[in-house]
């Protein structure tokens with residue numbers, strides 16, 4: 165006798181917008197079960213099945229075992245009951261709820277899946293070699309969506325009506341392209357064409373075959389992708405890469421490269437298990453890996469660094485470039501200037517990109533939202549996000565508390581904005597530095613788009629940085645006036661502390677100690693902060709400890725030319741005459757104007773002319789880089805410090821080399837006397853190899869920061885110590901700090917889902933604003 169039962173099953177997790185319902189449908193059909201499946205509210209699926217109990221149990225097991233690869237199941241709850249015999253088939257039902265839901269249902273762009281790659285490689289498939297091949301579990305999402313609900317008519321695919329074949333797949337619940345909004349084929353989808361330098365059409369049977377041929381010959385090709393335009397050139401051609409650098413006008417920045425697969429990557433970089441997992445993940449970020457030595461690719465890819473940014477193909481567009489490529493990798497660098505939205509008009513395209521490339525491989529689908537490649541650095545067994553963009557945006561950060569919507573504008577460098585809505589923070593894609601009207605309007609547009617997707621009509625407050633001169637601060641003040649909402653100005657490092665609270669889903673009133681180390685943040689005392697140990701929560705903080713403030717001769721010039729900063733730091737231990745004599749010869753290479761500039765900088769320091777004070781950790785690392793003759797110029801954020809870390813990686817630990825940094829009590833705060841560190845390195849410059857000194861300096865700085873943070877934690881009865889700010893990308897410092905903290909039995913918080921750098925501060929500002937207006 166068969167045992168017929170009915171079961172109501174609730175599956176909670178990441179189960180929407182990734183082909184979960186067709187999967188459930190197929191599993192039910194396979195076992196002859198009747199009933200339906202339905203998306204309910206946020207992140208849950210409801211299934212009702214009727215049939216043989218044994219089959220239902222098998223069905224439930226299959227949900228866990230065979231689920232689509234993007235599905236994450238948090239829980240499966242089953243309620244058994246007697247059969248009702250009301251069903252005659254199994255259906256995918258569309259809920260009313262689903263029609264209305266905004267925001268939460270828009271996934272990030274998803275890397276092309278293995279089934280679609282198989283289609284592309286199969287000469288019998290109608291998707292054979294078609295670069296835009298995708299399905300319900302893969303393909304572009306955020307970059308194509310103009311509005312919610314997420315349906316084809318509200319994506320840039322609206323320009324490409326489905327052909328008969330695609331249409332039948334779209335409406336067939338057991339097809340993996342069922343209800344997939346961006347599907348298309350060579351018959352109905354976007355078409356590619358190849359343009360010459362003058363913008364003229366190059367008539368070829370298959371533009372991709374031609375592009376590979378041109379790349380093999382050494383050409384620089386601009387390639388329009390999903391969320392932007394890349395410049396590609398073979399990664400072993402040093403002279404062409406130099407040419408590309410000059411054309412991009414970013415002569416020093418490291419360039420990211422793309423390889424066909426992991427085996428190729430292993431020929432030039434270290435790939436451990438964590439790196440492998442991140443490289444292969446559906447988010448497909450650029451991963452910062454350590455170079456192999458010798459490094460078989462062009463040295464000009466990452467001058468002076470021991471790392472290389474690598475990514476794997478995430479769409480058929482890139483897969484096709486490697487079909488017959490005679491190289492290990494292609495440079496794949498963004499052609500869009502930072503802080504500018506994607507240029508949509510063909511004429512502007514031409515004007516801008518044809519200056520940088522020999523050819524342009526383009527297609528006729530609009531990019532609705534520009535989304536640059538994300539950048540992640542592997543550390544311990546996880547990734548630390550440097551740039552959170554394609555593959556992440558607009559995935560929200562779940563926080564511990566909710567409340568009315570808040571708009572956050574971030575700070576200045578590598579910026580993002582954020583909307584805090586119902587317990588979740590939605591960060592914009594990477595915008596870049598907000599230092600022009602254009603970059604500010606890109607931020608405004610991206611926030612307006614998010615606001616539209618989330619159906620947020622008004623904000624309760626607007627949050628921004630404390631710095632009075634930031635464009636984001638001025639814009640925040642305008643918004644506050646216009647909408648009559650409070651403007652919450654958040655001290656930069658307090659925002660970093662609160663970003664840790666957001667990243668670890670901690671209550672807004674939970675007190676933690678945050679080591680906040682970066683380049684610069686405006687302090688309430690009108691000096692520049694950047695080496696802070698803050699104790700507090702989202703509503704308040706105290707400055708428990710900080711790095712000794714030093715004069716920056718020439719202000720920003722001391723950040724650009726780290727040798728100036730070095731003079732500032734040493735000025736408390738040496739007289740003007742001593743420094744002049746000591747560095748006379750070195751200044752010829754270390755400063756652009758040589759000894760003349762040395763005299764000027766020293767005069768500025770000793771007569772206190774244009775020498776703002778800073779407690780920045782970045783400036784200390786920069787000065788060490790200058791002192792050990794590693795780097796004399798900053799052309800991009802963090803450059804000397806990044807070179808300094810690469811240099812230290814060549815060092816070995818010397819037991820007889822001990823650098824001690826004294827900690828002094830000043831009022832209620834502790835102060836780290838960093839001039840002592842610089843002085844000791846100076847004294848030892850001729851006694852030890854440079855890399856060993858660099859390594860020792862890292863260790864002593866990390867140890868000192870940890871000691872001060874542990875002291876603050878213990879005196880307040882706090883058990884959690886976090887590390888935030890751009891210096892958080894420094895692996896040697898992070899390891900040293902973590903080790904010291906965990907040795908004390910305290911919990912170390914390292915960012916997981918939000919960048920430690922300034923790209924994460926909009927998230928922290930949101931939390932601070934929420935706690936201030938509550």
Ligand SMILES: [Zn+2]
Nearest residue numbers: 277280299302
């Ligand atoms: Zn697919």
Ligand SMILES: [Zn+2]
Nearest residue numbers: 327330349352
């Ligand atoms: Zn089609």
Ligand SMILES: [Zn+2]
Nearest residue numbers: 682889890922
């Ligand atoms: Zn910062």
